[in-house]
Amino acid sequence: MDAFQAVVLAAIQGLTEFLPISSSGHLVLPQTLLGWEDQGLAFDVAVHVGSLVAVLWFFRRDVCNLLLAWGSSICGKGHDQDSKLAWYVIIATLPAILAGLVFNDLIETHLRSGYVLAMTTLVWGVVLGAVDRFASHRRQITDIGLGIALFIGFSQALALVPGTSRSGITITAALLVGLNRSDAARFSFLLSMPIIAAAGSYKLLELVQSDTHIAWTYLSIGFVVSAVTAYFCIRVFMNWVERIGMMPFAIYRVILAGIIFAVLAW
Incomplete structure (x- = not known):
């Protein structure tokens, strides 16, 4: 990896981590089309920490309020x-963590193929577009209860x-249960923080236990x-999600899936 590749791969990760368009679907293209090597475990940790810092900083007021309120509830203050x-x-967050612990090796062994990547990019893009088109968009984040939280949590797995x-x-799951687009995105981003932190910690542990040379630059x-x-x-x-909706991202996913299929068949 050189500095140019590091910039491109990190930009792809940063731009696609929080948009509903599949970061893995984009990261496979430079490797396949340009013959770039896999970014490696250490770089993977770095870009995930960068993404985590970004979402924490953007929602810093929400995070502070949630942590203070959560701490008060722990102390019995209601x-x-x-x-x-x-x-x-x-x-x-728990379903995704448990699923990762149980199924990670199975997924790494059997589902890391380009055709699986292309198919899931396509299918979930179509589902996202359909849900965005026909969902009610009437509920707010304050309407989330245990059942809705678990439903979105299991979807995250x-x-x-x-x-x-x-x-x-x-976001698709949140829209399906009736949340408006802004609150669906907000809950998705809040939900991203512990799962990115958990995934980053797991990768960091793997990195510490390995003999990988670390290119700090x-x-x-x-x-x-x-x-x-x-x-x-x-x-x-x-800022734009309520105005543009999810349909542009759904269409983009379908196009991306077509590109991946074409690259695989090439």
């Missing part, structure tokens, strides 16, 4: 809307399959570029 939402984020897109599947580039691009991506998406 529940308010923020403490309930904090608990729902925690509860909704499906993102372990390449091409599904974590943000895509959680490229890791620094990856961290900074991923953080900056992810932050502006979240900012633009949250």
